[in-house]
Amino acid sequence: MPRATADLLTPALLVDVDRARRNLARMQEYCTGHRLALRPHVKTHKLPLFAREQLARGAAGITCQKLGEAEVMVDAGCDDILLSYEVVGERNLLRLGALARRCRLATIADSRAVVDGLAWAAARAGVDLPVLVDGDAGYGRTGIAAPHDAVALAEAVASTPGLRFAGLFTYPTLSGTRDWLRQALQGLARSGLAAPVVSSGGTPGALATHEVPEITELRVGTYIYNDRTMVRRGAAAPEDCALSVLATVISAHAADRVILDAGSKALTSDLVQHEAALGHGDVLGYPGALVGRLYEEHAVCDMRACAALPRVGDRVRVVPNHACAAVNLYDEVALVRGDEVLDILPVAARGRSR
Amino acid sequence: MPRATADLLTPALLVDVDRARRNLARMQEYCTGHRLALRPHVKTHKLPLFAREQLARGAAGITCQKLGEAEVMVDAGCDDILLSYEVVGERNLLRLGALARRCRLATIADSRAVVDGLAWAAARAGVDLPVLVDGDAGYGRTGIAAPHDAVALAEAVASTPGLRFAGLFTYPTLSGTRDWLRQALQGLARSGLAAPVVSSGGTPGALATHEVPEITELRVGTYIYNDRTMVRRGAAAPEDCALSVLATVISAHAADRVILDAGSKALTSDLVQHEAALGHGDVLGYPGALVGRLYEEHAVCDMRACAALPRVGDRVRVVPNHACAAVNLYDEVALVRGDEVLDILPVAARGRSR
Structure with a gap:
């Protein structure tokens, strides 16, 4: 099993276990209270x-x-x-x-x-x-x-x-x-x-x-993972987002955009409701980056608002618009703490829509 | 193995093999010519x-x-x-x-x-x-x-x-x-x-x-399956669509809408480009039905333009907006001819985004 996120093939679904557990604890505390x-x-x-x-x-x-x-x-x-x-x-x-x-x-x-x-x-x-x-x-x-x-x-x-x-x-x-x-x-x-x-x-x-x-x-x-929709609706802070998609930059020609290897088959096409123009995910570490266009296996990220661009081979984490839908695309999920991979689990109920 | 589509659990991915093969033959003929x-x-x-x-x-x-x-x-x-x-x-x-x-x-x-x-x-x-x-x-x-x-x-x-x-x-x-x-x-x-x-x-x-x-x-x-996008773009006729999602009506309260058991986890949220308002699929047999809202496991179909509505338990076929993305949600696909199930195949490369 890969020990570090650098060893994972991309696109990979990551869960920050400490964040997820904090989210679980908070909601239970609210309900108990x-x-x-x-x-x-x-x-x-x-x-x-x-x-x-x-x-x-x-x-x-x-x-x-x-x-x-x-x-x-x-x-x-x-x-x-x-x-x-x-x-x-x-x-x-x-x-x-x-x-x-x-x-x-x-x-x-x-x-x-x-x-x-x-x-x-x-x-x-x-x-x-x-x-x-x-x-x-x-x-x-x-x-x-x-x-x-x-x-x-x-x-x-x-x-x-x-x-x-x-x-x-x-x-x-x-x-x-x-x-x-x-x-x-x-x-x-x-x-x-x-x-x-x-x-x-x-x-x-x-x-x-x-x-x-x-x-x-x-x-x-x-609530266990949160996502970009929850953040934009004010229901979660960015640091409450436990789920991300690890992606690799595969093309970086233009001065204003890069292409990631995570498209709609890795992030879903779900939009933040009522915000159709506002992109398909948040690229961590690149505030202002806009995941503007998704194809099946490509994301085109508009980086005009970013100070520096990642290069071919660099990896980024993308917080998807909708955690529930993104999870349903993956056969397995990596539980991580920082860049350490703690475990890789099968998404046991993936695709169980019937 | 189920012998008829009536025996399938829904949502189920159906491929009309005769249409698919006709599409394959036509494109090969074009290229050869x-x-x-x-x-x-x-x-x-x-x-x-x-x-x-x-x-x-x-x-x-x-x-x-x-x-x-x-x-x-x-x-x-x-x-x-x-x-x-x-x-x-x-x-x-x-x-x-x-x-x-x-x-x-x-x-x-x-x-x-x-x-x-x-x-x-x-x-x-x-x-x-x-x-x-x-x-x-x-x-x-x-x-x-x-x-x-x-x-x-x-x-x-x-x-x-x-x-x-x-x-x-x-x-x-x-x-x-x-x-x-x-x-x-x-x-x-x-x-x-x-x-x-x-x-x-x-x-x-x-x-x-x-x-x-x-x-x-x-x-x-x-081209092998075509989809609602191809039809709307004029690149295929409705009868060229070989792929559909078989869905069941689970709720039918209002006079103007029904709810299907196929949501974004069965159809994807992919929209027909430049036609964001125009729905998530074509409901066969119900011209004018608009799959207006998708949730993860529900589709809300606006049936105002339809002469008659299906009832709870009825099944319909929905041609999805984007065949490639829909296929990627399913572990298996039923090959059908009319209502006969000829075979059920694992979607062997499903989820192989890396």
């Missing part, structure tokens, strides 16, 4: 190592987006999982049932169609399945927009054999979330239903979660 | 099966972008490879030398630094390494902008033990490419250097390559 259950989302790191570490630090369980991620994490010993995704289709429902026999598993629903499938899965597997009702306070993705419709689905869950109504679920925490939750909770109370869990998520607004006291559980993923 | 050597780029499909098929149909050899791709293809029996990338760094140069002992391998250079490295690699491996000089006719990525500088580098290559000047390389074919090539070729002639190969590439303009008669070799990758 505010009596919030922390349920970290593993979609960001996709690593059993960090899932287990999050649990050891006090997390109530983990969150997985897809069944494939959950299967990897159960195999790795995680025993309390919220599958934060509407599960649809017979083969997936059989997988869900099998997982529910191996761990404490809860999931979500936003329609009768999904509830009916979950009931079938629970019956087939012979399990009682906790189901949170997915509410949408304005994001416009999944989830039920009208609180009274969410209450109606909760009633349907509660009255379905094999299913147990386990609470409310929403994402992310928006300005309208508190109103939405209060209306839904009032409706549930009128129906005689308790919501043991009220789960919300998202790293950018995580540290304001206590301002919505109805929320009992926080789901966050990106 | 115009006496152009076809050197297909495997970065798109990343599959030994199609690389071998491209060779069997008459390709002069294949193109690989990264050493890792070339290693996979040599292992699969491909024996004539152009590595269309500036190779930098001692470990990479050793890999290059090892490859050059196993197949006919040529590569490119756009600087003395790269040439010096290649010379070291050739000496270490005890091989003669053909090197094309990388010229830039206006793209602004790698390559030498001034033809006379390219000639100077060609002279350096020609006079370096272990290296052989093999010709000129450029990407893509631009309006200025012919002028650039003529000037470079005249300069080479004055230096007494022949350019046995003049290689250019890019699917969008491929069928106009004969209009630049200086070009002797065409490198194209995307």
Whole structure:
């Protein structure tokens, strides 16, 4: 195994373990201090190592987006999982049932169609399945927009054999979330239903979660690594970024640009939302460098604002726009402290989008 | 193995083999008709099966972008490879030398630094390494902008033990490419250097390559599958698109949108260039559907322009914006004919960005 980052082939995914652990500790401390259950989302790191570490630090369980991620994490010993995704289709429902026999598993629903499938899965597997009702306070993705419709689905869950109504679920925490939750909770109370869990998520607004006291559980993923988006949104400082892509300068003709060997297949094309013009990553050590154009295997860095340019063969670290998406491109990740490589781990849940 | 697409878990990567083979045949026919050597780029499909098929149909050899791709293809029996990338760094140069002992391998250079490295690699491996000089006719990525500088580098290559000047390389074919090539070729002639190969590439303009008669070799990758970008640029018809992502509707609340289980981790965030507002894919069977917002594992499809909406559990095929990037997300690909699954292949060179 390479002992130093200089020995790694590039592009390589690096995790500064001290930064990552500091980020883990801070979020757990916040949640503990505010009596919030922390349920970290593993979609960001996709690593059993960090899932287990999050649990050891006090997390109530983990969150997985897809069944494939959950299967990897159960195999790795995680025993309390919220599958934060509407599960649809017979083969997936059989997988869900099998997982529910191996761990404490809860999931979500936003329609009768999904509830009916979950009931079938629970019956087939012979399990009682906790189901949170997915509410949408304005994001416009999944989830039920009208609180009274969410209450109606909760009633349907509660009255379905094999299913147990386990609470409310929403994402992310928006300005309208508190109103939405209060209306839904009032409706549930009128129906005689308790919501043991009220789960919300998202790293950018995580540290304001206590301002919505109805929320009992926080789901966050990106916080372990952070990324350029979090920095630009003011949700993290540059020194909180634990993830970077090590890249090599392969061409440096012009006085104003260099070409790196890390393109969209190493950084992803994800943009910082609402900032489409502002580049694809931060080049550490070169403030003002703009990763202006990405091709599949090339990044063209505009260096006009930089005092000095790296040369062919030099290596730089690039903090990507979106940690979760970048991680999903790599079969392995190097855990580093400075330039020392401490370990190289397979990204066990990479590509587990199904 | 699943026999029908209905049995596949989603998101799943599908290749319509008949369309892919028709695309392969057409491009080979074009090249044969115009006496152009076809050197297909495997970065798109990343599959030994199609690389071998491209060779069997008459390709002069294949193109690989990264050493890792070339290693996979040599292992699969491909024996004539152009590595269309500036190779930098001692470990990479050793890999290059090892490859050059196993197949006919040529590569490119756009600087003395790269040439010096290649010379070291050739000496270490005890091989003669053909090197094309990388010229830039206006793209602004790698390559030498001034033809006379390219000639100077060609002279350096020609006079370096272990290296052989093999010709000129450029990407893509631009309006200025012919002028650039003529000037470079005249300069080479004055230096007494022949350019046995003049290689250019890019699917969008491929069928106009004969209009630049200086070009002797065409490198194209995307043509095997095509994608939404090719269709929007007029370089392919919808029925030429061989690649799609099979996705399932998981939520369908609103009258104007549905949510698919295929997000940026299934389609990539690559946009059609210069059309940032125009979505992330074409939903087959739903003309007017706009894949307007992508999250990691969700696509929000605006269906306002559609006569009827799919329902929860329904499956749709989405033609992605960029085939090459989408393929790189999947560990396996299903070869299909209609709804029949003919085979499922590992995407052998997936993630080989180093």
